[in-house]
Amino acid sequence: MDITLIGIGPGDWLSLTQAAARALEQALVILGAPRLLEGLPAQCGGRRIACLRTSELVEALIGLNGRAGQAAVAFSGDIGFYSGAASLLRTLQTALPEARFTLLPGLSSPQVLAARLGRPWQNWKLVSAHGVACNPAAACAGGGDVFFLTGGSCTPASLCAQLTEAGLGGCQATAASRLGYPDEAIVTGTAAQLAEQTFAPLSVLLVEGCPAPLRQSRVGGIPDEEFLRTKVPMTKQEVRAAALALLAPRPGDCLWDLGAGTGSVSVELALAAPEGQVYAVERNADAQALILENRRKFGLHNLTLISGAAPEALAGLPAPDRVFVGGTGGHMAETLAAVHAANPAARVVISAIAIESLSAALAALQAQGFEAIQVSQISVSRSRPAGGLHLMMAQNPVYLISGGAL
Secondary structure, X not given: OEXXXXXXXXXXXXXXXXXXXXXXXXXXXXXXXXXXXXXXXXXXXXXXXXXXXXXXXXXXXXXXXXXXXXXXXXXXXXXXXXXXXXXXXXXXXXXXXXXXXXXXXXXXXXXXXXXXXXXXXXXXXXXXXXXXXXXXXXXXXXXXXEEEEEEOOEOHHHHHHHHHHOOOOOOEEEEEEOOOOOOOEEEEEEHHHHOOOOOOOOEEEEXXXXXXXXXOOOOOOOOHHHOOOOOOOOOOHHHHHHHHHHHOOOOOOEEEEEOOOOOHHHHHHHHHOXXXXXXXXXXXXXXXXXXXXXXXXXXXXXXXEEEOOOOHHHOOOOOXXXXXXXXXXXOHHHHHHHHHHHOOOOEEEEEEOOHHHXXXXXXXXXXXXXXXXXXEEEOOEEEEEEOOEEEEEEOOOEEEEEEOOO
16 A cells, blocks of 8 residues: 655645655545645545544555555645654654655644744744643743644733733734635734733744853853842852752753752853743842842743742642752751652752751751752862962861762
């Protein structure tokens, strides 16, 4: 049996390639979603079988094997752009080893929208929010233009609402509904404006002009002078660099900064995990204000302030992949117990100045069964001008206690 997997573009028969149109006309059986089959013209005279799921397509094609010489499977848009064609092909190659397969591409929704807007799309960041969890603020964190394929509960309006909540409501956004159909609609405005509107289920979203963070580098150790600070304690540059090396945050990690102070570690973590989320937990009102100011200064949209103290303030937060502990107010054991309960596999790094805090951290990590516990002491001296000379001025030694597998 010959099976052709076809991307039929946005729904307009005239936008198909000649090869795709010919394959559909010659097919004895055409399978695909109901809306795709309904849009096919009369010259596609083959039997039509509506299937919504890959399992249904596989079952139908296995049943047709030997009885239909030529079968075509229609996919919306392009077979290489967030399409089910690849997974279907792998399954069919195993289930029907004697079948012959042909793949024919079609126009994708970003191509069609770019043509409608009269601009190139090669630099767009392409993100699927169709049936999967999506953090639009994180997707836009790197700046530039971001295209979202939407679907289900993730609509252009809901994505724009999340962008607005993250402080990106002023970005230009374009929502395109039912591209290629007679009732096609394209609306452009700010993200805040589109958040208040309603769009058809078949929609895509383009967000343009997202501001890039003040710093693009993911290398830890931003100079202390770049942070806004008052008398609130701050983890110093050299200690931050070492702490980030021990934490080894990944781009999509969920990160907790407990006792966040000025937010210097939170900022570093947010830059290191642009697709993730950082939760800065702090109880001091002055420090909370500094965290918000530093978040604004560095242009970060994946940093959330949690007002309160651990462990009580941790209730309800997403499970962390990495945790930095800058202070617990004397509740080390309870805090690490809450971390372990949230995710026993979390990687933890604790900063301590007092020997008693070091002892408490070690005891708490051991009590919770954290593996690969290690202690490092960092002693930093910085130069200070003295007349025509420079003297080295020592800072307080800092202990970094780490636990949990990388």
